[in-house]
Amino acid sequence: MKYSFAEQTKHYSSSAVRDILNVIQQGNVISFAGGLPSDDFFPIEAVQSAYEKVFASGKSAMQYGLTEGFTPLREALQEVMKRKGIESTVETTLLTTGSQQVIDLFSRVMLSEGDVVLTEDPTYLAALQVFRSYGAKVVSVNSDEDGMVPEDLELKIKKYQPKFIYIVPTFSNPVGKIWSTQRRQKLVELCYQYNVLTLEDDPYGELRFSDEVYPPVASFDVNRTHVLYTSTFSKTVVPALRSGWVTGPAEVIGMISQGKQMTDLHSSSIDQQALYYIMRDFDLQRHVQTLREEYYRRMTIMRDCLKRLDPGLFKWQEPKGGMFMWIEGEDNLDVTKLLNAAVKNGVAYVPGAPFYVNEPKLNTFRINFSHSTPENIKLGMDRLVPVLLNQVTV
Amino acid sequence: MKYSFAEQTKHYSSSAVRDILNVIQQGNVISFAGGLPSDDFFPIEAVQSAYEKVFASGKSAMQYGLTEGFTPLREALQEVMKRKGIESTVETTLLTTGSQQVIDLFSRVMLSEGDVVLTEDPTYLAALQVFRSYGAKVVSVNSDEDGMVPEDLELKIKKYQPKFIYIVPTFSNPVGKIWSTQRRQKLVELCYQYNVLTLEDDPYGELRFSDEVYPPVASFDVNRTHVLYTSTFSKTVVPALRSGWVTGPAEVIGMISQGKQMTDLHSSSIDQQALYYIMRDFDLQRHVQTLREEYYRRMTIMRDCLKRLDPGLFKWQEPKGGMFMWIEGEDNLDVTKLLNAAVKNGVAYVPGAPFYVNEPKLNTFRINFSHSTPENIKLGMDRLVPVLLNQVTV
Structure with a gap:
């Protein structure tokens, strides 16, 4: 056939x-x-111990859960976000099957055929595949070692009216670049000025070799209206649990949550519960x-x-x-x-x-x-x- | 904003x-x-024991896995499918985040704006939401207590040239109906005659109250070219693991797998490994x-x-x-x-x-x-x- x-x-x-x-x-x-x-x-002993706590918590831990994810883990993530300078709430935090699913669901609720996404060049290839699979056109912004060049970013925003900007500003994949603080701030300013959303993908931020801290782009979005921040436990705990999260504007998170409900109802809640115990009891x-x-x-x-x-x-x-x-x-x-x-x-x-x-x-x-x-x-x-x-x- | x-x-x-x-x-x-x-x-003891085996199998069990899912579980599912009269291989079997994700991914790779899906009326509402979210038009086929009426099904196939037919033929949700064997056969005949695909959703088939066996519609698709079969462990083991599977024509499964890679790389492989041990060691x-x-x-x-x-x-x-x-x-x-x-x-x-x-x-x-x-x-x-x-x- x-x-x-x-x-x-x-x-x-x-x-x-x-x-x-x-x-x-x-x-x-x-x-x-x-x-x-x-x-x-x-940290296999810590992971094993966490699953034991899930089983000890009773049979109801094995039942269907909320689309948004296991609430105590979403609560624990508020503290993680706060340490990075990002205000979030349980309502504006959604758990996913890795941050890859955030890239996919955000694209799904934002992109129609012909819409434009701005990125660096080169950038994370699996994100490019997702954007194109929804029929979007990917346009690259000129960038140097400090990040996207503001003048070109503004030019491209005006010219293409993009649906969103996708960035991996800290130890970017594949290049390993770190955006300067100034460029991070400037991007948010332009998002405010032209009403454009940004998806900040930060899988590697924790894996820094010095004590120098790079504030997430989302931390400059003081209104919490224009930047979504996503990260994952795959690089800091283990990948097999396939758990990531996103936090951002309530209305956008709500729409992503509706998309997620159709996609898979919710991600593995046994894994999310185990991660909650890891965050509570293990020195991550x-x-x-x-x-x-x-x-x-x-x-x-x-x-x-x-x-x-x-x-x-x-x-x-x-x-x-x-x-x-x-x-x-x-x-x-x-x-x-x-x-x-x-x-x-x-x-x-x-x-x-x-x-x-x-x-x-x-x-x-x-x-x-x-x-x-x-x-x-x-x-x-x-x-x-x-x-x-x-x-x-x- | x-x-x-x-x-x-x-x-x-x-x-x-x-x-x-x-x-x-x-x-x-x-x-x-x-x-x-x-x-x-x-069966919380069996589930707990299975996770212990995953941890005992070593740290590599915690690493990223294949998009298609944990291979030994896909092998074990071949036997399950064979008992139902469905020939499958590892290559034509894909593990997902519940069978809800099968409905979503199959729709994603099949449906463009304006395409038609044929269903019973009423039918599983979360499937209707998915079809419509891809811009498809859902057209209902007349049915009685034995399933879709073949005459109306043929008429609608000719009239609408549907992308696929979606059915829950065994203890359907919400009505609880069981299609007759004759109607199951007839649907496959029409799929062959008019080159239409069918997605058979079977979450409840195992939960029968008598020894009477209802052969899946997919078992009549002897060429394995026209019917995809999906089921889940949510109703027979536990829902929190969010694990389902689909088997069907190799080319379609391959395309779904490409879609899944973009969606979430793969589902929780720790859960899939645990399910493998459950199937191996527990009297399911x-x-x-x-x-x-x-x-x-x-x-x-x-x-x-x-x-x-x-x-x-x-x-x-x-x-x-x-x-x-x-x-x-x-x-x-x-x-x-x-x-x-x-x-x-x-x-x-x-x-x-x-x-x-x-x-x-x-x-x-x-x-x-x-x-x-x-x-x-x-x-x-x-x-x-x-x-x-x-x-x-x-």
Whole structure:
């Protein structure tokens, strides 16, 4: 039978993230391709203990729950948000299946065919796929190392009247950039001036390598009217629980909640209850401090290996947090073609091309330092660097 | 700020299911309104033991998983499907956040604005909301106590060229109907003849009160090309795990999987792993047998209370399974108006109106017998019957 799918499926692109996962699961390849946290530090005893508390709380814990999510966890998140300078309430906080679902549900309630979303370029590829799947046009804003350039942002807002702006301002994926405070403030000012919404995606903010704090863009939205903030427990606790949250203007959260009810009624409430006990009884701050130190150590090993590359041929910056390094080779380098050689040599990275909104830079790639052990980072880089050098000298 | 939502949100209707949940959570009201399984029989020890096995299996169990879901559980479901006469493979089986997500994702990949979906009338209201949220037009097919009338189904297929047919053929929600084998076969024949897909939603099929087996409609789709089958663990294990599945034509499942990747990457894999151990180590068949017996007992108590109503004024049938009874009052009865009086008297039901595709019958309502204890069923019916009788005599 020939199946006649919805028009919107023409926007579905090849599933790059899934392909990445497939590469990871091949036997002897050391993969720097994915965006996975390290298994080594999963606080499994704390997670197990939390589930035991869920079961001890009685059978009603196993029943259907609210679409918005388990209320005590939403209450606990108010405190988390407050520490970041974001005022929220139980009513303006919604629990989801990871922050990916926030990107999808927010798009679903905002975007009609032909609407415009403004982003940086490159940006998180699975967000680009979602925006396009709803028929939206993605327009990139010029940006430098401090974030979107305000003049170009204002120009594009006026020209395209976008439905919203999507940003990952702290240790961005894939580039690892940190927006300056000034740029964060300026974006909110423009949102107020032109009545545009922003979705601030912050999966990596906690994974900073110094004590320097980067205030979320949402913290400058003092009226709580223009910026939605989303984050996830996938990077700080464990990914398997698939729990994220969003907080933002009550009316928008309410509409997202209606969308979520149709999508799946609610996310796993057993997982949400376990996360509540983790936040109540486990020293998550101290655990995150461990992650910071260990990820920093892994990053420095990867960084030191990269120093063997000629800085005239390969450009990269030392990240101040997050999980990724972003490398740009010579103009004529095609890293997608090079990937086969790398995988044959037992190492994988992810080409930068799918992260681009416009013309992809074929000479860019992203490597992840959080998932591999220090030993495997050394081993993998010993496999990767020669491939890169050969390519350059051939 | 005035928010400008997507055009499709105009199809979002008031969240009837959520309103039901709100009524349930009021203190002293005995609610027959929701569609909840009984807390009393949740196999909490088996669930707890399964999670212990997940934690014992190591830290990698906490990592990101495949979009399609935990492979060993998908393998185990092949056996479940085989017992129902449905051939499936790991590749044609996808795990979701409840079967509600199957309804949503299938609609997302199939429906464009103006497309037609054929359903019975009344039918599952949260499915109607989903279809309409994608801009589809829902057209009802005439049906009698044996299911959709083939002549009208063929007529509507020819007239509307629907994207798919949505059915709940075994203990349907809200009516509790069972389609005859002949009607099931005939529907598949028409799907083959006119190249139309069917989504068979079977959340209640296991909850039968006799040994009579009703072969799923999908079991007649011998080519495995035209019928998708979805079910859930919410009614047989526990709802909090929010786990359902779908099996169907490989190409359609593949497209749904692409949609799911954008929606939430994957559902909770910790829950899926726990379900795998439950299916491996727990006598789920025996547990379901207990549910059948206990739900039958509860239904008979509710039925006996209903016998106090004048059969000339109230029509209802004894269900052969599932969780619901469907009652039709006199033509001039408005049960929505009556609901306030019922709630004041400490009992709630759900009016039939929102389940209708076309003109709602305001004199119909649904009551649930699975969630309340036998004592509360008696008490609640002692509160409900006088309300119904007063209304009739006023």
